[in-house]
Amino acid sequence: MTIQAAVPTIDETSAKILETARRQVLEDGIGLTQPQLEEILRLPDAALPAALQLAHEVRLKHCGEDVEVEGIISIKTGGCPEDCHFCSQSGLFDSPVRGVWLDIPELVKAAKETAATGATEFCIVAAVRGPDIKLMNQIKFAIDRINEAVDINIACSLGMLTQRQVEQLAEWGVHRYNHNLETARSYFPEVVTTHSYEERLETCNMVKAAGMELCCGALIGMGETLEQRAELAAQLAALEPHEVPLNFLNPRPGTPLENQGIMDGKDALRAIAAFRLAMPRTVLRYAGGRELTLGDLGTREGLLGGINAVIVGNYLTTLGRPATADLNLLVELNMPIKELQKTL
Amino acid sequence: MTAVQTNSTTGVSTSPTSDPAQYCGHCGEPSDGGAGPTSDVHLRCGERLTLEPPRYCAACRRRMKVQVTPLGWTAECSRHGVTVMRMRP
Ligand code: SF4
Ligand SMILES: [Zn+2]
Ligand SMILES: [Zn+2]
Numbered sequence: 417m418t419i420q421a422a423v424p425t426i427d428e429t430s431a432k433i434l435e436t437a438r439r440q441v442l443e444d445g446i447g448l449t450q451p452q453l454e455e456i457l458r459l460p461d462a463a464l465p466a467a468l469q470l471a472h473e474v475r476l477k478h479c480g481e482d483v484e485v486e487g488i489i490s491i492k493t494g495g496c497p498e499d500c501h502f503c504s505q506s507g508l509f510d511s512p513v514r515g516v517w518l519d520i521p522e523l524v525k526a527a528k529e530t531a532a533t534g535a536t537e538f539c540i541v542a543a544v545r546g547p548d549i550k551l552m553n554q555i556k557f558a559i560d561r562i563n564e565a566v567d568i569n570i571a572c573s574l575g576m577l578t579q580r581q582v583e584q585l586a587e588w589g590v591h592r593y594n595h596n597l598e599t600a601r602s603y604f605p606e607v608v609t610t611h612s613y614e615e616r617l618e619t620c621n622m623v624k625a626a627g628m629e630l631c632c633g634a635l636i637g638m639g640e641t642l643e644q645r646a647e648l649a650a651q652l653a654a655l656e657p658h659e660v661p662l663n664f665l666n667p668r669p670g671t672p673l674e675n676q677g678i679m680d681g682k683d684a685l686r687a688i689a690a691f692r693l694a695m696p697r698t699v700l701r702y703a704g705g706r707e708l709t710l711g712d713l714g715t716r717e718g719l720l721g722g723i724n725a726v727i728v729g730n731y732l733t734t735l736g737r738p739a740t741a742d743l744n745l746l747v748e749l750n751m752p753i754k755e756l757q758k759t760l
Numbered sequence: 761m762t763a764v765q766t767n768s769t770t771g772v773s774t775s776p777t778s779d780p781a782q783y784c785g786h787c788g789e790p791s792d793g794g795a796g797p798t799s800d801v802h803l804r805c806g807e808r809l810t811l812e813p814p815r816y817c818a819a820c821r822r823r824m825k826v827q828v829t830p831l832g833w834t835a836e837c838s839r840h841g842v843t844v845m846r847m848r849p
Binding site: 493522 | 788811812825826827
């Protein structure tokens with residue numbers, strides 16, 4: 417006698433939603449629309465494994481089996497004049513994070529350590545509205561020193577840019593620039609009041625026009641509705657970024673969102689599947705907050721549910737899982753780390 | 761300046777002095793003695809310190825300058841020196 421594992425029965429409506437998604441995204445390579453994404457985000461728990469399985473198949477077909485590994489580092493921490501309500505680095509909130517600059521030898525050392533994990537991306541981040549001349553000079557100097565010391569792609573995240581700054585970064589060999597939308601256009605004014613969604617879009621569009629890869633991320637679990645989560649995924653898809661880092665809110669002491677609870681793990685997994693089904697060809701990266709929201713088991717489910725990139729080790733002000741935990745998991749899942757020359 | 765190498769992989773740092781920790785590294789409130797935040801009040805702080813570096817000096821409660829890198833962190837108190845946490849790649 418054989419004992420079969422219990423497979424959750426899927427209701428007819430969910431089965432139809434997933435069947436349509438299979439044809440449209442997996443077979444035809446066309447991302448789901450906002451109303452379709454809402455349906456994915458509302459799927460019952462019993463349909464979640466099937467949604468993740470479909471998202472995984474989409475990722476394998478349209479992106480391949482490789483996983484892109486990246487390290488991120490803060491060159492200038494804290495004291496930011498903006499008021500993003502989730503951020504412990506805003507100088508406008510009573511956060512315990514103190515302002516500090518990282519010196520270049522430390523930065524180069526971190527780049528080498530990051531490369532030693534197999535990572536191909538090293539992203540230099542500054543907590544600023546946009547870079548001033550001092551920061552741009554520091555960045556140029558840092559890029560040159562890192563390039564002398566180690567073979568790794570350099571990305572930057574320095575806030576809103578002018579056209580001239582976009583051109584300079586492209587000229588210095590920054591191959592990817594990160595600037596997040598964070599949340600849906602309709603929810604953005606609840607989360608940020610010191611700059612607009614349009615200003616964010618402007619930088620994103622300039623980055624693309626200059627030929628740099630655009631990394632444009634999301635932060636979910638900030639109190640947005642499911643409709644707004646679907647709206648965000650659709651707005652990101654319309655931008656066609658090379659990469660989307662997916663963050664889950666880690667409520668920070670002293671920020672306006674400090675009492676926002678931690679997002680439900682199943683909702684986070686539904687979001688992963690939805691983002692993959694919105695953007696079949698984009699690099700979809702696990703970013704901050706997954707340790708709290710998903711834990712070890714959820715991390716694994718996400719990697720088998722549409723995620724194809726990770727941030728290895730620590731984040732900017734908080735700590736991640738040990739690098740070895742993620743790297744061992746990739747080995748166990750038979751997912752090779754993307755090599756330096758290849759583009760996903 | 762004292763440099764202290766923590767050997768914990770949890771990220772919970774010990775006091776940079778040899779004195780017992782007097783303040784919780786996460787919230788900065790008085791600790792109940794011992795090497796880390798152990799009372800109920802600080803139970804969640806202890807958990808949080810597995811996923812973030814300490815922000816307050818355990819000896820004097822000053823806010824520390826903290827630098828996080830992909831594979832480690834340092835926290836510096838202007839009075840009590842630097843705590844270093846480094847993981848292997
Ligand atoms: S612009 Fe960036 S660093 Fe500044 S508050 Fe917003 S998220 Fe934080
Ligand atoms: Zn505490
Ligand atoms: Zn001190």
